[in-house]
Amino acid sequence: MLNATTTTAGPTGRWHRAQVLLRLAGLAAVWYGLTALPPGVSSSGLGLAVAISGGLASVGWLVMISPPQRHPPVLAATLAVQVISGAVLAGITQSGPGVVLPAVGVFDAVVLLTPTAAVAVTAAGIAALTAAAFTVGGPALPAVAGYTFALAAALLLGFNRRP
Numbered sequence: 479m480l481n482a483t484t485t486t487a488g489p490t491g492r493w494h495r496a497q498v499l500l501r502l503a504g505l506a507a508v509w510y511g512l513t514a515l516p517p518g519v520s521s522s523g524l525g526l527a528v529a530i531s532g533g534l535a536s537v538g539w540l541v542m543i544s545p546p547q548r549h550p551p552v553l554a555a556t557l558a559v560q561v562i563s564g565a566v567l568a569g570i571t572q573s574g575p576g577v578v579l580p581a582v583g584v585f586d587a588v589v590l591l592t593p594t595a596a597v598a599v600t601a602a603g604i605a606a607l608t609a610a611a612f613t614v615g616g617p618a619l620p621a622v623a624g625y626t627f628a629l630a631a632a633l634l635l636g637f638n639r640r641p
């Protein structure tokens with residue numbers, strides 16, 4: 479007989495545990511890349527911007543392990559913080575795994591929010607990404623084009639996942 483700890487559907491089910499492990503491993507991989515690739519993480523300059531934007535996006539990532547679905551405004555705000563902060567991170571780094579944070583946030587937004595809200599969060603992320611990339615300079619146009627495509631692809635994948 480199945481109970482709450484052995485079902486695959488409930489918050490304590492095996493699929494939820496797999497999601498928790500995957501999210502934690504993914505976050506660890508992202509932070510490994512952020513510390514190993516330029517500009518890195520530091521207490522000043524671009525490194526500080528990486529630390530702050532990455533930290534904020536990571537908080538959203540961690541909250542989404544068990545999303546606050548009974549509080550839609552908190553859910554929407556969490557996803558907006560994850561996507562916008564993650565997009566700033568991707569715009570600052572212009573290379574590496576930073577784009578994973580906003581892309582997964584966009585996917586979660588499509589699945590958990592209204593379509594209109596998900597598109598708004600995605601558009602805000604793309605605007606933040608573009609502003610950050612052009613602010614720091616470097617090869618901004620290729621980064622903006624590639625990361626915009628990644629966020630748009632996450633949006634479309636999320637729409638395909640909706641019931």
